[in-house]
Amino acid sequence: MVASVLGVAFLALAPVGALATPRTQPAESSGRLRSDSDAVQRLQAAVEEARNAAFDARLLVVAFDTDGPSVVELEVSQSRGDLRVSHGEAWALGRSRARGYFTQAGELLQLGSVESPGFRPVRLTSKYAVRSVPSQDLDTGPAEPIEVIERDRQVLRERLYVDRGTGLVVRRETFDGAGEPVRLAVFTQVRLRDQPMRGVAAVDEGGTRAPTPLTDESLAILADVGWRVPKELPAGFELQGGYALPESEGGSMHLVYSDGLYTLSLYEQFGRLDSDSLQGAVPVSWGDVHAFTWPGSQPERMVWSGDGLTFTVVSDAPADALVEVTSELPHGQAPSLPGRMVRGLGRVLDWAWPFN
Amino acid sequence: MRSFLPGEHHEEERLSALLDDELDNEDALKVTRHLAQCESCMAELEELRSMRSALRHLPAVEPPPILFDGVATAAATYDLAARRSRRMVAAAVAGAGLLAAAAFVAGAEGGTVSPPVDLFVVDHVTRVGGGPMVTPVDLGRRGS
Numbered sequence: 001m002v003a004s005v006l007g008v009a010f011l012a013l014a015p016v017g018a019l020a021t022p023r024t025q026p027a028e029s030s031g032r033l034r035s036d037s038d039a040v041q042r043l044q045a046a047v048e049e050a051r052n053a054a055f056d057a058r059l060l061v062v063a064f065d066t067d068g069p070s071v072v073e074l075e076v077s078q079s080r081g082d083l084r085v086s087h088g089e090a091w092a093l094g095r096s097r098a099r100g101y102f103t104q105a106g107e108l109l110q111l112g113s114v115e116s117p118g119f120r121p122v123r124l125t126s127k128y129a130v131r132s133v134p135s136q137d138l139d140t141g142p143a144e145p146i147e148v149i150e151r152d153r154q155v156l157r158e159r160l161y162v163d164r165g166t167g168l169v170v171r172r173e174t175f176d177g178a179g180e181p182v183r184l185a186v187f188t189q190v191r192l193r194d195q196p197m198r199g200v201a202a203v204d205e206g207g208t209r210a211p212t213p214l215t216d217e218s219l220a221i222l223a224d225v226g227w228r229v230p231k232e233l234p235a236g237f238e239l240q241g242g243y244a245l246p247e248s249e250g251g252s253m254h255l256v257y258s259d260g261l262y263t264l265s266l267y268e269q270f271g272r273l274d275s276d277s278l279q280g281a282v283p284v285s286w287g288d289v290h291a292f293t294w295p296g297s298q299p300e301r302m303v304w305s306g307d308g309l310t311f312t313v314v315s316d317a318p319a320d321a322l323v324e325v326t327s328e329l330p331h332g333q334a335p336s337l338p339g340r341m342v343r344g345l346g347r348v349l350d351w352a353w354p355f356n
Numbered sequence: 357m358r359s360f361l362p363g364e365h366h367e368e369e370r371l372s373a374l375l376d377d378e379l380d381n382e383d384a385l386k387v388t389r390h391l392a393q394c395e396s397c398m399a400e401l402e403e404l405r406s407m408r409s410a411l412r413h414l415p416a417v418e419p420p421p422i423l424f425d426g427v428a429t430a431a432a433t434y435d436l437a438a439r440r441s442r443r444m445v446a447a448a449v450a451g452a453g454l455l456a457a458a459a460f461v462a463g464a465e466g467g468t469v470s471p472p473v474d475l476f477v478v479d480h481v482t483r484v485g486g487g488p489m490v491t492p493v494d495l496g497r498r499g500s
Contacts, residue, residue, distance in 0.1 A: 061492040100482035277470035344459035
């Protein structure tokens with residue numbers, strides 16, 4: 001099993017190195033890059049196909065970091081909005097009947113309703129240029145590559161391969177802001193099914209975790225009392241919605257952002273970070289930012305404290321985007337006693353103000 | 357000028373102090389010795405004692421009601437104002453203390469927290485993750 005996975009990894013890695021070096025230069029090196037409308041339509045069709053088709057696949061994920069590549073192989077089943085991703089018998093997660101779930105060690109945890117931001121071509125093409133490149137033959141058959149280029153930096157961010165036979169995206173190469181490969185996700189095996197996948201048998205019986213959707217008014221109130229609710233984040237991420245998470249998670253808030261290509265989750269909790277609780281985390285610093293991360297982890301995640309809050313960012317975006325986001329949000333040491341008093345006085349006056 | 361020396365006369369206040377038992381043992385002894393030898397001082401002492409006794413036996417005089425009411429009202433007003441003033445000061449101090457305490461509590465950072473990063477990752481991938489391909493997820497390999 002290990003040998004076969006490594007063998008596939010070797011086959012999968014070879015084209016990445018070949019395609020990523022040298023750094024891809026867009027054809028239009030000056031002026032505003034334009035999207036190829038055919039490429040956008042093809043990408044949108046592939047996303048729709050993945051949502052509606054019923055298939056089983058094996059997904060190989062290779063993450064690159066300074067310690068070298070790390071490899072994990074997953075089983076994926078998808079049909080009509082339902083999704084199941086599993087790693088052998090270790091764990092499984094997915095969506096069933098528009099509700100998220102997670103199983104591990106025989107226990108089921110319900111995650112509440114699914115609120116996926118979805119694929120929005122307009123948002124995608126406002127930040128990125130999408131274009132087609134000549135077709136290639138992959139292990140799974142001939143595919144039509146689509147490149148997604150960040151306009152401002154004029155750097156390749158994604159290369160997506162749409163399988164000519166199934167219409168699915170079967171290979172996804174992700175690059176950082178310097179054009180270096182950071183992740184490869186490839187279906188090494190895809191099998192279409194006529195029947196929809198089975199739901200989770202005990203989906204209604206597991207432990208329930210029910211995030212509460214927050215309205216714009218609720219988010220505004222939370223912002224007034226000290227939570228951070230930016231409508232926009234660096235790297236082109238815009239607020240899509242927010243949720244109040246259960247008390248069991250420390251009374252945290254979850255904000256969802258999207259830049260049209262990647263989704264970014266920002267979790268906030270009141271209190272300073274207990275860094276000893278972060279198993280396997282690596283401290284990273286730049287400027288006056290001190291954070292913790294897990295190099296090579298998928299999706300990327302970063303944790304830090306600032307202004308009395310602890311932030312956790314989770315995203316499928318490359319790490320450089322998380323660095324931009326972290327730099328923009330509060331970070332630093334605990335405020336002094338006068339700072340605490342001033343902040344507390346402001347909150348008290350705000351609560352007591354009769355016109356609020 | 358009278359003195360405590362033998363043969364000298366004492367001031368009236370010294371004799372009064374003797375009657376009031378306000379002299380210490382040494383001074384009282386000196387005055388008593390002199391009184392035993394000085395008839396004029398003894399006579400003056402007896403005169404002081406008689407006057408005090410007469411004063412103590414004078415009948416008590418009731419103050420006029422108007423005067424009493426005025427004094428009582430003034431006293432009550434003064435007392436009320438003082439009490440109000442004290443209460444206001446106490447209330448102001450208590451209020452300031454309460455506000456400071458509330459500000460201190462409200463300004464707290466909530467201690468330390470341990471983010472459930474694993475759960476956040478699962479939550480992100482399952483509930484809001486999406487895009488052209490399933491979001492790659494790697495649990496339990498990198499200390500997540």
